[in-house]
Amino acid sequence: MTTRDRPQRADATRNRAALLAAAEAEFAERGLDASMADIARRADVAKGTVFRHFATKEELIAAIVGGHFQALTEVARALGDAPDAGAALVEFLTMAAGGQAHHDLSFLQTVTEGDSTVAALRDELHAEVEHLVARARDAGAVRHDLTGTDVWVLICAPVHATGFVRDPGPDLWRRYLAIIVDGLRPAGAQPLPGPAPTWP
Amino acid sequence: MTTRDRPQRADATRNRAALLAAAEAEFAERGLDASMADIARRADVAKGTVFRHFATKEELIAAIVGGHFQALTEVARALGDAPDAGAALVEFLTMAAGGQAHHDLSFLQTVTEGDSTVAALRDELHAEVEHLVARARDAGAVRHDLTGTDVWVLICAPVHATGFVRDPGPDLWRRYLAIIVDGLRPAGAQPLPGPAPTWP
Amino acid sequence: MTTRDRPQRADATRNRAALLAAAEAEFAERGLDASMADIARRADVAKGTVFRHFATKEELIAAIVGGHFQALTEVARALGDAPDAGAALVEFLTMAAGGQAHHDLSFLQTVTEGDSTVAALRDELHAEVEHLVARARDAGAVRHDLTGTDVWVLICAPVHATGFVRDPGPDLWRRYLAIIVDGLRPAGAQPLPGPAPTWP
Amino acid sequence: MTTRDRPQRADATRNRAALLAAAEAEFAERGLDASMADIARRADVAKGTVFRHFATKEELIAAIVGGHFQALTEVARALGDAPDAGAALVEFLTMAAGGQAHHDLSFLQTVTEGDSTVAALRDELHAEVEHLVARARDAGAVRHDLTGTDVWVLICAPVHATGFVRDPGPDLWRRYLAIIVDGLRPAGAQPLPGPAPTWP
DNA sequence: CATGAATGAGTTTTCATTCAT
DNA sequence: AATGAATGAAAACTCATTCAT
Numbered sequence: 001m002t003t004r005d006r007p008q009r010a011d012a013t014r015n016r017a018a019l020l021a022a023a024e025a026e027f028a029e030r031g032l033d034a035s036m037a038d039i040a041r042r043a044d045v046a047k048g049t050v051f052r053h054f055a056t057k058e059e060l061i062a063a064i065v066g067g068h069f070q071a072l073t074e075v076a077r078a079l080g081d082a083p084d085a086g087a088a089l090v091e092f093l094t095m096a097a098g099g100q101a102h103h104d105l106s107f108l109q110t111v112t113e114g115d116s117t118v119a120a121l122r123d124e125l126h127a128e129v130e131h132l133v134a135r136a137r138d139a140g141a142v143r144h145d146l147t148g149t150d151v152w153v154l155i156c157a158p159v160h161a162t163g164f165v166r167d168p169g170p171d172l173w174r175r176y177l178a179i180i181v182d183g184l185r186p187a188g189a190q191p192l193p194g195p196a197p198t199w200p
Numbered sequence: 201m202t203t204r205d206r207p208q209r210a211d212a213t214r215n216r217a218a219l220l221a222a223a224e225a226e227f228a229e230r231g232l233d234a235s236m237a238d239i240a241r242r243a244d245v246a247k248g249t250v251f252r253h254f255a256t257k258e259e260l261i262a263a264i265v266g267g268h269f270q271a272l273t274e275v276a277r278a279l280g281d282a283p284d285a286g287a288a289l290v291e292f293l294t295m296a297a298g299g300q301a302h303h304d305l306s307f308l309q310t311v312t313e314g315d316s317t318v319a320a321l322r323d324e325l326h327a328e329v330e331h332l333v334a335r336a337r338d339a340g341a342v343r344h345d346l347t348g349t350d351v352w353v354l355i356c357a358p359v360h361a362t363g364f365v366r367d368p369g370p371d372l373w374r375r376y377l378a379i380i381v382d383g384l385r386p387a388g389a390q391p392l393p394g395p396a397p398t399w400p
Numbered sequence: 401m402t403t404r405d406r407p408q409r410a411d412a413t414r415n416r417a418a419l420l421a422a423a424e425a426e427f428a429e430r431g432l433d434a435s436m437a438d439i440a441r442r443a444d445v446a447k448g449t450v451f452r453h454f455a456t457k458e459e460l461i462a463a464i465v466g467g468h469f470q471a472l473t474e475v476a477r478a479l480g481d482a483p484d485a486g487a488a489l490v491e492f493l494t495m496a497a498g499g500q501a502h503h504d505l506s507f508l509q510t511v512t513e514g515d516s517t518v519a520a521l522r523d524e525l526h527a528e529v530e531h532l533v534a535r536a537r538d539a540g541a542v543r544h545d546l547t548g549t550d551v552w553v554l555i556c557a558p559v560h561a562t563g564f565v566r567d568p569g570p571d572l573w574r575r576y577l578a579i580i581v582d583g584l585r586p587a588g589a590q591p592l593p594g595p596a597p598t599w600p
Numbered sequence: 601m602t603t604r605d606r607p608q609r610a611d612a613t614r615n616r617a618a619l620l621a622a623a624e625a626e627f628a629e630r631g632l633d634a635s636m637a638d639i640a641r642r643a644d645v646a647k648g649t650v651f652r653h654f655a656t657k658e659e660l661i662a663a664i665v666g667g668h669f670q671a672l673t674e675v676a677r678a679l680g681d682a683p684d685a686g687a688a689l690v691e692f693l694t695m696a697a698g699g700q701a702h703h704d705l706s707f708l709q710t711v712t713e714g715d716s717t718v719a720a721l722r723d724e725l726h727a728e729v730e731h732l733v734a735r736a737r738d739a740g741a742v743r744h745d746l747t748g749t750d751v752w753v754l755i756c757a758p759v760h761a762t763g764f765v766r767d768p769g770p771d772l773w774r775r776y777l778a779i780i781v782d783g784l785r786p787a788g789a790q791p792l793p794g795p796a797p798t799w800p
Numbered sequence: 801c802a803t804g805a806a807t808g809a810g811t812t813t814t815c816a817t818t819c820a821t
Numbered sequence: 822a823a824t825g826a827a828t829g830a831a832a833a834c835t836c837a838t839t840c841a842t
Contacts, residue, residue, distance in 0.1 A: 015805085037831090057834095150375065153376065176350075192375045200365075200366050433633070445802080457838090562753065563753075583780050615827085649826075651812085
């Protein structure tokens with residue numbers, strides 16, 4: 001009845017944050033099979049507390065993925081009207097890869113296919129990427145046949161590539177981002193084969 | 201009691217092949233969580249038979265991954281003395297990606313970390329890639345700061361990228377291979393940042 | 401620290417009543433597995449409040465069962481000296497069944513086996529039933545070998561029977577009460593087999 | 601492939617029977633909340649074995665309920681053309697109650713509502729009951745306004761009633777069956793109120 | 801006093817693996 | 822050799838109960 005605002009959110013907020021952090025770490029280490037029990041232990045809370053905050057494992061994953069989309073959307077927005085459109089796109093890709101470098105969680109996206117909240121955040125980010133690419137294309141900074149969706153699918157590539165060597169240094173992804181960025185440039189570009197993918 | 205050398209190797213060989221095919225299909229569809237029972241059912245054999253051929257799930261995965269390494273090694277060897285070293289490297293990457301396009305099983309590699317047989321096959325393939333890259337580099341077909349390991353880690357990138365759109369056409373990976381290949385070229389290449397990764 | 405005798409008993413009383421009503425509804429709908437959380441939600445109070453009023457789920461159930469026993473005891477007492485003893489017994493059974501028709505909670509009794517308060521209320525009701533039956537027997541309105549305990553165990557039968565059809569009308573129990581009442585009559589009664597049950 | 605007939609069903613058959621027996625005992629003692637783990641322990645098999653035989657708890661319950669329906673259907677069929685139709689109906693009710701006397705599992709029926717196999721077996725039994733009642737009615741052995749469905753809903757009443765005393769003797773149910781049977785007789789019957797329930 | 805977050809034992813179910821037939 | 826039944830260690834999730842605010 002007297003729900004009032006929400007007073008003692010102190011520990012609850014702390015727990016939620018601890019859970020998200022623990023979950024990211026566990027998923028990064030163990031993959032999709034990371035168990036809710038291990039996540040709870042890592043966050044130093046009881047099993048039941050995980051489910052109080054995230055009713056299902058999917059909901060927890062959705063919170064993680066959605067959070068990352070939101071953070072990247074803010075990055076993209078901040079770059080959306082930078083004077084050098086080509087540099088803005090590169091900066092965006094650098095920030096995106098840098099964020100993944102610690103924990104590559106891109107594989108979590110497959111689980112969130114059916115989640116409309118995540119889908120909305122994903123579409124929002126995609127639109128920003130499309131905008132960054134359009135500006136870079138108009139400025140002649142990237143090849144003319146490149147679409148926002150092309151860039152979208154390549155966002156995770158630099159970090160993902162580093163997963164194939166034993167001990168990737170913390171900055172190894174920068175090499176592969178550089179290669180891909182060079183591949184996006186108009187200079188000496190061979191025409192891209194096939195039609196661009198449609199979104200969604 | 202070894203009355204004969206191999207009594208009915210026909211059945212056993214057929215079963216082994218059927219199991220590998222079924223396992224690839226199941227892993228491609230269901231990811232690492234594909235169950236041994238489903239694989240057995242798909243191969244139309246009993247669960248026990250799977251374990252007669254592959255003592256553990258890891259061993260089955262190792263067989264799959266090792267097989268793919270072997271197949272790619274043959275491809276690389278066949279291209280190892282082609283007259284156009286640059287084209288040979290591109291052809292190799294195309295064959296590698298084309299093979300994954302149907303069934304992307306690269307995620308299985310993480311499970312085989314500890315398997316020395318797979319490691320040997322992996323190293324063998326890596327050496328061939330190194331060879332292809334060295335020739336292409338010597339021929340001026342790729343940027344001078346590119347190593348075989350750089351190419352190694354990028355092999356899976358084109359197909360992996362296609363996983364981020366809803367309905368990737370069967371040839372979508374060619375777009376991203378084209379971008380990466382353009383990024384490998386010396387024309388207009390910015391120097392690659394950081395040291396190249398060491399192998400292993 | 402007992403500054404006053406009862407500060408805001410109004411709220412507490414209202415909550416207790418709301419909780420009992422909510423609990424009856426939940427138990428009727430979901431059976432014994434109705435959760436304390438759902439009961440709290442239905443009563444529009446917090447989970448902790450349920451436990452302030454009823455220290456355990458068993459205590460809550462005991463309160464429900466005891467309340468029903470008390471209500472029926474009053475009904476029986478009001479009929480205890482009616483001029484027509486046979487009609488009084490039928491009226492009692494009708495009132496008892498009518499009360500259950502909306503919410504059949506007889507299954508809750510099994511949980512209260514160990515509760516002495518409930519046992520006392522139960523025995524009180526049983527004594528009244530015994531009285532009603534004795535008077536009816538003395539008046540020749542029911543078979544001579546019928547005991548109060550026999551009637552006691554049959555109280556829930558009419559409503560329970562209706563649970564075996566899909567959509568029992570709200571008055572279907574009257575058919576089965578009529579059959580049982582006819583079975584209690586002396587006319588054409590075959591002697592009851594075995595000894596009557598004892599009441600502990 | 602070579603599924604052949606089914607050879608070593610020895611232990612499997614034993615286990616299935618042991619599981620059904622254990623499940624009946626557990627459900628009778630603990631109600632619907634009897635746990636699959638306890639059932640396994642009582643049957644002296646591992647937890648997993650329960651699920652090999654009955655994929656879900658509901659399936660196990662359906663097997664129990666369906667089995668009881670089948671057994672009763674055979675009883676009813678055997679009595680379907682007995683010369684004394686009234687005695688046949690009484691005999692059927694006696695057999696039905698006698699079967700429940702040890703383990704009252706009628707509450708399991710509610711769980712099987714959605715199971716079409718059980719529904720078919722239920723309808724089959726209901727048809728037999730309808731037949732027995734029709735014959736008894738035609739023979740003037742039971743009241744003219746009695747339907748098969750009326751009898752159907754009363755089948756469990758005698759045993760259910762015994763649940764309300766502390767230590768019901770093994771034959772106490774016979775007293776309440778006798779009362780109900782007397783209530784079914786035409787002698788001195790008051791007309792049944794309301795319409796008979798429809799099936800299903 | 802009421803609230804609702806936290807707890808942790810318990811539930812159903814899955815699955816890699818073993819083993820009797 | 823093949824089969825499929827049995828095993829038992831998790832996993833996701835629920836819920837009565839406790840307790841800090």
